[in-house]
Amino acid sequence: MSQRIEYKYRPENLNESAPGLYKESDLKREEMILNIGPQHPSTHGVLRLEVVTDGEIVVDVIPHMGYLHRCFEKHAESVPFNQALPFVDRMDYVAAMNSEHAFVMGAERMLGIEGDIPKRVEYIRVLVAELNRIASHFVAIGTYGLDIGAFTPFLWVMRDREHIMRMLEWVSGARMLYNYIWVGGLFYDLPVGFEEKCAEFIQYLKPKLKELDDVLINNKIFVERTANVGVLSRNLAINYGVTGPVLRGSGLKYDLRRVDGYSVYPELDFDIPVGTGAMGQVGDCWDRTFVRVQEVKESVKIIEQCIEKLTKEHKRTKDFDPRAMVPKKIRPKAQDFYVRAENPKGELGFFFRTDGRSDIPVRCKARACSFSNLSVLADISRGYMIADLVAIIGSIDFVMGEVDR
């Protein structure tokens, strides 16, 4: 005897989670609620999406986060600046060097020692940050291929990323959470032979990037899946505070490394790639991935120049101490300070308020790039298929550690 399975969706669940947006009566008869995530590879970690669907069409998306919330701000307001640094690593854990660089730069500017940092230290910082940018983009590109069914590029970029991870481990002693860039200097000088190894790696990497172009970016299946999907217009992107490759994919040449010109970036020669709509419209998923691949090539250029500088102009000397400028106590004067830097995912900003009496900030707010980038998701996925939704999520490239903080 067969038992009839009765399926009944419960719109009141949606009422509970998003009371302001939907009422039960708003849903049409054909519409259905689909839960995607949390803890599913296609939601890139711990993100739950409540998707209102009409057949296969996405009507609305309501993202729910907070599963990874570790109270970074609360921690940062209870310990001194240099002790908060390990927590900064854990925000964007695939690009910890860049986050450290932003945080440290903020503290240094507040102390007014920004100009006193030795050039060698600055070049090492840029070198490791760009290495980490490549590693971060590799994760983004690789898992993006994985999301839409391409497995080979994922293996390839992970293989290349492994070299970077090993080099950064050699530098700092840790695999992902480095704690290498310190306020006023570095944990240690580069290990002996690092520059040569790095130059070797660059020579190895260059032909691999060409391969990546052929196997993924210009692949017909990949183009079909991503072109004209999730189109984000430039105005909407700016209005949503979207930054980084997602904004540049929409065709705006806006990169803080050039706009603000922090650290030694003004002395380096590199281009800012933007999306041109070569395969579809400007600002679609293909453009965003294309921008990331191009940025990897630009980072390679920067690394080459840094190695050149580090081996010729700012050589390793016996008496060079990367910790010479590290202050004993970080006690900036009372002020409000907003500092920002270009992370692989966009503009990472820190807002500090110090009272001048203690070395613990009164308020430390992290303006995370992924947080703003993710908020545009609902607007660019309405009207596309559910399978396209997965492609759109991947193309934004967010890290939940940074969204939840």
Place this chain on the structure above:
Amino acid sequence: MEIAEFKLLVQDRLGESAVLSIDENATPKALIVAANQIKDICAYLRDNDQSYFDMLSCLTAIDNGPEANTMEVVYNLYSIPLEQSLMLKTFIPRDNPELETVCDIWKTANWHEREAFDLFGVKFSGHPDMRRILMPADWVGYPMRKDYIEPEEYRGMKTIREEGDPS
């Protein structure tokens, strides 16, 4: 544009009382503005050709503690074409922190305001979807307030670790 010019710009349009003072010490330099006019000020600063702040970089709240009994909401604005930035600060009472929303001027404010509500309890009137974003929906209290005491239990789970407990 200099900070004094921004002050005049806003005061010309919205009256003397719109800008209370200037904070030269902040980076970028800040205008301290009246809380009840915040929406008009933001809308004017975005639409005006001289300021044209098309991007809201950061929105955050600050709790000044029970003694001062005030809260602040800080807006960091940035103009991409003009390459200038500005900080706006508003003071609101701590026992009834309420402010008008700016999320129909910059959509990015939607989530930032939700976060400020979640962690500080600042209510933004006119916000389309004012609910917690990072904490569970049934969490009691606002964790980033200075006098916040962590509850000992959440849904039957202990939240406070015992001394020497490594977990």
